[in-house]
Amino acid sequence: EVQLVESGGDLVQPGRSLRLSCATSGFIFDDYAMHWVRQPPGKGLEWVSGINWNSGSTAYADSVKGRFTISRDNAKNSLSLQMNSLRTEDTAFYYCAKDIATGIDASFDVWGQGTMVTVSS
């Protein structure tokens, strides 16, 4: 069974850092691009970042560019999101999602259950 399990969500103060992780299983991890997508409370889905199969290409939403860094460890079948200089507007449910392609696309066929990040003083 294909599984994505996020962890690392927490309550943090503005300006602090947090690292999210996504453990995967049930598929050949390094055959696919991976993404982070978030949903702020009461709002819609917002793509955050994506990384291709071999980490050769990454992309970020303008709202997080320069503050967030996506990475993957193909040996450990895991995806991470390092979030620095957090802002209150980063408060959201963060989902890890698997792409259907090796390159960064917008087709996410498997999603984790998500982890909550709350940025508040």
Added chain:
Amino acid sequence: QSVLTQPPSASGTPGQKITISCSGSSSNIGSYTVNWYQHFPGTAPKLLMYSNDQRPSGVPDRFSGSKSGTSASLAISGLQSEDEADYFCAGWDDSLNGVVFGGGTKLTVL
């Protein structure tokens, strides 16, 4: 404001056919394929349609997708109560060099 524009709400009665639109521009829908997601609050979103009109395994053929120019549509025929959910379109945007989502459409089955 979302880059892709969807109506915030849609509704229909059981058995009816409804259509949800997704409007974009030449830098996104006009140049790339569109995907649709179904999201029940509190659960993980589900890929409903990819590459404009392709259904992943397990998605009923009551769901269909189409694209023309800079707009796309998701149609649901034979509406059922369990279709009541939020629906999002998404695609790649050249100008932003990233993935963009529509604002979402909340479907109510009356």
